[in-house]
Amino acid sequence: xxxxxxxxxxxxxxxxxxxxxxxxxxxxxxxxxxxxxxxxxxxxxxxxxxxxxxxxxxxxxxxxxxxxxxxxxxxxxxxxxxxxxxxxxxxxxxxxxxxxxxxxxxxxxxxxxxxxxxxxxxxxxxxxxxxxxxxxxxxxxxxxxxxxxxxxxxxxxxxxxxxxxxxxxxxxxxxxxxxxxxxxxxxxxxxxxxxxxxxxxxxxxxxxxxxxxxxxxxxxxxxxxxxxxxxxxxxxxxxxxxxxxxxxxxxxxxxxxxxxxxxxxxxxxxxxxxxxxxxxxxxxxxxxxxxxxxxxxxxxxxxxxxxxxxxxxxxxxxxxxxxxxxxxxxxxxxxxxxxxxxxxxxxxxxxxxxxxxxxxxxxxxxxxxxxxxxxxxxxxxxxxxxxxxxxxxxxxxxxxxxxxxxxxxxxxxxxxxxxxxxxxxxxxxxxxxxxxxxxxxxxxxxxxxxxxxxxxxxxxxxxxxxxxxxxxxxxxxxxxxxxxxxxxxxx
Numbered sequence: 001x002x003x004x005x006x007x008x009x010x011x012x013x014x015x016x017x018x019x020x021x022x023x024x025x026x027x028x029x030x031x032x033x034x035x036x037x038x039x040x041x042x043x044x045x046x047x048x049x050x051x052x053x054x055x056x057x058x059x060x061x062x063x064x065x066x067x068x069x070x071x072x073x074x075x076x077x078x079x080x081x082x083x084x085x086x087x088x089x090x091x092x093x094x095x096x097x098x099x100x101x102x103x104x105x106x107x108x109x110x111x112x113x114x115x116x117x118x119x120x121x122x123x124x125x126x127x128x129x130x131x132x133x134x135x136x137x138x139x140x141x142x143x144x145x146x147x148x149x150x151x152x153x154x155x156x157x158x159x160x161x162x163x164x165x166x167x168x169x170x171x172x173x174x175x176x177x178x179x180x181x182x183x184x185x186x187x188x189x190x191x192x193x194x195x196x197x198x199x200x201x202x203x204x205x206x207x208x209x210x211x212x213x214x215x216x217x218x219x220x221x222x223x224x225x226x227x228x229x230x231x232x233x234x235x236x237x238x239x240x241x242x243x244x245x246x247x248x249x250x251x252x253x254x255x256x257x258x259x260x261x262x263x264x265x266x267x268x269x270x271x272x273x274x275x276x277x278x279x280x281x282x283x284x285x286x287x288x289x290x291x292x293x294x295x296x297x298x299x300x301x302x303x304x305x306x307x308x309x310x311x312x313x314x315x316x317x318x319x320x321x322x323x324x325x326x327x328x329x330x331x332x333x334x335x336x337x338x339x340x341x342x343x344x345x346x347x348x349x350x351x352x353x354x355x356x357x358x359x360x361x362x363x364x365x366x367x368x369x370x371x372x373x374x375x376x377x378x379x380x381x382x383x384x385x386x387x388x389x390x391x392x393x394x395x396x397x398x399x400x401x402x403x404x405x406x407x408x409x410x411x412x413x414x415x416x417x418x419x420x421x422x423x424x425x426x427x428x429x430x431x432x433x434x435x436x437x438x439x440x441x442x443x444x445x446x447x448x449x450x451x452x453x454x455x456x457x458x459x460x461x462x463x464x465x466x467x468x469x470x471x472x473x474x475x476x477x478x479x480x481x482x483x484x485x486x487x488x489x490x491x
Contacts (some may be wrong), residue, residue, distance in 0.1 A: 002145030009155055012144035014121065015137055017490075018220065028379050031136045034126035035377055042127060046075045047239070049083060049263055050246055053256025058083060062263060063367040064237040067133040067385045068375055070420040076239045077136040079264030084228070084272035087260040087328055091199040091226035092278055097409035099196045099224035103162035106222050107154045113252035117143060117214075124244055126377075131240050133384040133421070135376040138339055145211035153218050163224070165192040194305045196224030197306060198280035201273035203266070205285045206387060209238030209344050211446035213245055214285040216308075217259065221249075225281070226258045228273055233263045236387045264291070274298060281306035288312045288441070288467065312344045312441040313469025316462040318484065319360055320455065320475035328474035329363035330445075334470065337371060340383055341445040342391070345470045348436050351458040354451040361428070361449070365410045368426045373415050383445065385421035392422035394446050398437060406431030409449070433461050455480055457485075463489045 018027040048055035060078040065071065077083075079297055117124065126140035134142070169188040176473030200220040204213040215445035217227050229482045231242025246261040262269055274282055274294045282298075284291055288311040295307050317335070319328045352360050386392050399412045411427030431437055437448050452458035462471060468490030475481055 002377075003088050009152055012118070012147050013423065014140050014144050018063040024345045027140075028136070030122045031126060031140070034122035035130065037123065038126045039129060042240070043130070047077070047243055049079055049087075050076045050261040051083065051087045052093070052260065053250075056083060056086070056323075058264070061208065062233060062237070062239070064131075064239055065125070066130050066389050066421075066479050068377065068419060068421050069111045072272055073131055073174075073237070073240050074136070076233070076237075076263045079269045081263050081268050083262055084269045085266065085276070087228040088199055088260045088273065088276050088278050090257040090260055091228050093198070094255060095198055095226045098226055098255065101224075103157055103224075106224070107157050109149050109253040110154050110222050111235070113218075113248055113254075114147045114154070115456070116251055117147045117150065118247045120244075120248065121147075124241070124248075127244060128241050129376055132206055132209065132236075132238055132387060134339055135381055135384060136379070138376075142208060142211045145208075145428070146214035149211065149215035150218055151220050153215075157222050160194075163194045163196075165194070167192065187310050188338050194223075198225060199228050199278060199304075200225045200281040200283060201228045201276075201279050202227050202272055203282065203284045204229070204238070204242065206232040206236035206238045207339065207344075208285075209241040210245065212285050212310075213242060216285065217245070217249075217458045220281070220283060221254065221259060228260045228262060230262050230264070230266075230273060233269070234250075234265050235390055239263050270294075275301065275303065277303065279305060281307045281308070284392055285310045286312075287413060288444065310344070311374060311467070311469075312443075313467055313490075314349060314439060314441050315345065315347050315468075315470045315472075315490070316345045316351060316465075317472035318452075318455075319350060319352040320473070320477065320480055321355045322354070322480060323360075323474035324476060325356060325360050328360060329367050331472065331474070333364060333367035333371075336447045337383060337419060337445045339388055340424075341447075342387060342443050344441075346441075346443075347470075347472060348379070348442065348447060350447060350449040351452050351461055352449060353458075354453060357451050360407060365428065368410055368428065371425055371426055373419060373425070375419060383418070383423075383426065385423050389422065391444065392424070394442055395422075395427075395446065396426050397442060398442055398446050401432060401435070401437055402427075402429040405435055406437070406448075411445075421450045433464070439465060455483060459484065459487045463487075 058077040062076045062078045064073040120144050125143050128139040167190045202216045232238045249259050291309040291311040317332050342361050371382040373383045374381045402408050407430045409428040411425035413425050415423040430446050433450050471488050473484040473491035
């Protein structure tokens, strides 16, 4: 079994497998049944934190509602600094035994976690959709990604055979001066010993609360570290999906104290985790402002710990006059408006060659008109609600800026539905490259576009941001593709 797994890694691709088997109706049935189960059996309860394997309650609560219709998700604990300290202490106490556990045992635990996620796939996906407004296709795909993370990290740990890697350096009979550093000589056996750091704080985002949380946590845990895990707990909440991760890890055999689940404001709980001298590393996904602030605060206070951060981006796509415009419109529409653009990897600005501008915009708008906006729990809905009132306010402000200084080509309006959520149209705006809408990450279904004459100019504008996370290029001309790859600053 182990040898087979090491030979090949396969992605889950659940929806694709159902489609290829001609069983889309079964896919929908399984998801709909899971939504009904979640609504009846899971939602609306009071949920604890878990520290050292024990239920912990705070004096205050955080009440979470679904962005779809404001139904009650649950009542969670508003943890404070002392709860974060307790979780850190529990993780530190569990570290010594966990790091000494044979790597094969840890691999087996996380393979079992992957199997449990696979078994519970539709149940977890249904909770995810209700909690953050993703469609069934996005939510099942996210659970698939979590399973992929678990199995991939298990495979990598097996390849490495734990912490120790031995490498042979070949010898040489060449004659060199004896004092020459690095002179070839007899064959050498080099041992590379990797060691766990200790306690990691994992601070997760709302937009991929299963896959990114599982990926960040598993990377730390499977290599022998322990974790204090804080899901998104204020404004954009994802505390129930975070709890599901805890429950599945617990069922898979993760010992008490190795993985601790704590909820509460970032200003207290998150800050305590980041600033604690007992925490050896931080894994964070979220906004650039928050990420840079926690790093600066840490080092300015004389603390030295590992930071693994994935922050935002203002991601461009360039459409050449040699592009397949249908392909470009389809790809950009998907990248810009999937999950309402609430992804750090979403496309949010387009540079199109002036000679194909009108034709491309026509095809892009046609795609945008086809998107069904509504309750994401329903079949065939493409765009659900924005995550929060704050997100909706950003949308209103961006639209006002576009009206004042640009042209709204499509969208810009709220969508009136018999649901108590914030639903908006996918929006396309033509505006100057110098405008803030071309440079500030909005995390909205809001796409800005302008034209270019020379590819070099388009690449220069595409690179004109603080950080390039992703970038796309549509062209059938090989020399252009090479120039883009050579010059783009993204990735």
